[in-house]
Amino acid sequence: MNYAMGLAAVLSAAFGLAAPLYAASEPETVAPISINEGEIELATEAEAPAHLNGALPKIWSGWLFRDATTQSMQMDDFENPAMVFVDQGLDLWDQPDGAEGKSCADCHGSIDDSMKGVRAAMPKMSEDGTDLWSLENFVNNCRTTRMGAEAWGWSSAPMESMTLAISMASRGMPVDVAIDGPAQSWWDKGKEIYYSRYGQLQLSCANCHEDHYGDWIRADHLSQGQISGFPVYRLNGAGVVSIHERFFGCVRDTRAEPFAQGSPEFRALELYVSSRGMGLPVEGASVRH
């Protein structure tokens, strides 16, 4: 044991990394997600962004870590259970709401054109530059200030359908978030949260998704916890799961009190986790178990 620990120390000194004792394992194949018989191909691997400083050798979509049945559901838009919710989002896009009697389409026009690239750049600084906003904040800002409508709950059904429909307009585009300038302090905060060991189990995001992706934690095959596929349809629970809902669940499972969905902490974490996936394509409507 002392020998092994000594070795790890030597390795980490040599590479300047905190090498985990029991290393993560890479996916066996990195086939792209080939959708509708090859009509759309989404890469599942990308170079690790420089700001990770070698923490990951490569970055991989969570799709690679799922079983073949789950994977295949995302390979055909007619079988993809998330598409029902995408359609609901598209209906909401055209539907007038609130005191102004306007729909999203009245101001933005076609969702495909006006929302292209939006998901890929989220979260980002708010319009007045004072806050970091997730896609949900931008949607609610339009609803409350421009439509005279009520804000939707962070992980409510209409919000999840809308963010799914908007994500589809970035399908295939690489995640590309700004982490400098006014976003820098948010990114720093998100990184601190990522490496903090919460709860009675004292586990950080990094313990599972950086040190042990590719390993099994009971019946679960750990991925890198990337959010390029979000919102996802989860078979386990049969519904759409938002980014903050996933964060909430992972932190709760460390026997901790999670931050609230939509909180500054989870928006900061979202920026940091997005930045770990820079280069992976937005999947639009993914399926996980």
Next chain:
Amino acid sequence: MNINLAPVLAVLTALAGGTAAAAAETPPAATVFEEDGSIAQSLSGAPGDPQAGRQTMEARGLGNCYACHLVEATPDIQFMGDIGPALDGAGSRWSAAQLRGIVADAKHTFPDSMMPSFYKSAGFLRPGEGYTAKPATEPLPPLLTAQQVEDVVSYLLSLK
């Protein structure tokens, strides 16, 4: 009785060759780790029961040890993880005192270990009440009782 006397009593009971008495239990906060991370004395003051230990290791609400560890000797257990090393042979690699230290709080043996501390009640970040997402106030009940730790240690010792 003043609870702070418990560790002293545990030592006395052990010296006197005494057996299980509730008062002989060492509470988490009073547990003494040696330099190498081991704990010399039984935490409950009583010997462990290996069969109960195996069950404690398997139960998801208790040890859930198989979430991270494989034991090849027990293929009947479903879905064993591979985050930590296989535990076969643990009883040959480690002494009882070392295993007690690892199960109670592995971070004394392996700094920064991912392995949860099963006999620790305070010093957590945003502790929650189990898996309810509600905040909890320290000290928390440890994940395993003193006797459960002893049971697990005795099962691990049987893995030669």
